[in-house]
Structure formats: C-alpha cells, structure tokens
Amino acid sequence: xxxxxxxxxxxxxKRGQNVTFRCDPISEHxxxxxYRQTLGQGPEFLTYFQNEAQLEKSRLLSDRFSAExxxxxxxxxxxxxxxxxxxxxxxxxxxxxxxxxxxSGTRLTVV
Amino acid sequence: QKEVEQNSGPLSxxxxxxxxxxxxxxxxxxxxxxxxxxxxxxxxxxxxxxxxNGDKEDGRFTAQLNKASQYVSLLIRDxxxxxxxxxxxxxxxxxxxxxxxxxxxRLHILP
Numbered sequence: 621x622x623x624x625x626x627x628x629x630x631x632x633x634k635r636g637q638n639v640t641f642r643c644d645p646i647s648e649h650x651x652x653x654x655y656r657q658t659l660g661q662g663p664e665f666l667t668y669f670q671n672e673a674q675l676e677k678s679r680l681l682s683d684r685f686s687a688e689x690x691x692x693x694x695x696x697x698x699x700x701x702x703x704x705x706x707x708x709x710x711x712x713x714x715x716x717x718x719x720x721x722x723x724s725g726t727r728l729t730v731v
Numbered sequence: 732q733k734e735v736e737q738n739s740g741p742l743s744x745x746x747x748x749x750x751x752x753x754x755x756x757x758x759x760x761x762x763x764x765x766x767x768x769x770x771x772x773x774x775x776x777x778x779x780x781x782x783x784n785g786d787k788e789d790g791r792f793t794a795q796l797n798k799a800s801q802y803v804s805l806l807i808r809d810x811x812x813x814x815x816x817x818x819x820x821x822x823x824x825x826x827x828x829x830x831x832x833x834x835x836x837r838l839h840i841l842p
Binding site: 653655660661662663664665668676709711718719720721722723724725727 | 735739763765767772773774775776777780819821823827829830831832833834835
C-alpha cells in the first residue's frame, strides 16, 4: 500500500486521558500535514512538517497538543488531558509539490 | 470574509443532469485550486486540480477557474447516485503555501 496510513482508525477515550495518533506518509513526500475536521466543517489546519522540521502550528492547537516527525518519516500527534471538544476526525496528509493526499483519518471520541 | 466560501447545500440534482458547484476565495495571490470529494465518514479524495484560467476537463468532471473574479467551479456531467457526497473546494494560500478548505457543498443526486 503506497498511500497515507493512519492508525488507529477510531479511538474512544475518557476525558482527561492522553491519546496518540500515528501517520505514515507516502514515502517520497517531504511535507506532512495534520488537519482536524468536525461535522459539517471543512478540514482545519493544525500543523505541518517539511521533512523533520515543524514549520507551523495553528493557533487552534493548545499546549495540550504536540506533534513530532522524527527523521522526517512517520509523524505522531499527541493530545494530553483530552476534552470533549477534542472529539473530531484527525486527518493526516502528505504532499511533494501541490495537492494533498489524505489518509483515512482517525476519529476521536472523548466521553 | 472567509478565505474560501462555498454554499453548504444540500444541492439536489436529478440523475443524468449537470451538477454545478461554486466556490469563491479571498487571496488574490493564490495559484493552485483543488476540488476534493468526501463521502460520509471518509477522508477527502482529490478529484481535480486547476492552476490557470479557463476550463480543465477530466472525464465527467470539469473545473473552471476565473482568477479575476476569484471564482472556481466544478461541473459534474451525467450525474450518478454515486456522485452524492460533500465536495470541498481548497485553495493554496500564496503567503504561506498552505491549503485552505471551504466548508464543503453537500450534493445529492436524485435517482
């Protein structure tokens, strides 16, 4: 499979718990993006990496969110002390030039 | 003014007819424009990209771009029930090379 992979597909967690999502981009793509999408809205930008460098982080991300991309390969997005408002689909995308290829997303439900 | 605006719909079109989806954007410097299709519960899928004024055709899909009017559209000919989905307009923002999404237009093809 040469597409963008995300794991897990679904995550249900209790409020206050920490969660971590993983994204494996298309291997030759040097840019990796995280977006969040809630019902009825388009994807909203969270952060992106060019190789291993995190170039921008949205103001949407509080200090409870952190993302890494060690060695410019896969990326992780961690949410600490989850809140009900964090419930959403978390989308990872990668690109080489223009146009993104999205993974299947991780749907987070905080109960 | 929102950066990328779309009518949320739903837009109902009879099977076999032409579906017309519209989008306006605010950044005059944008150079790259995309249409994504998103089925319920799934991640967005890139279906068309357009970079210069005029029309671009791919099968039953035609993307139209008018940079002077800051307007992008997607036409779907011979609409099929499988075209029922949310269509997201996305624009590459010039100042930071980031893709910004509209909220999407829900399209419903009536059998």
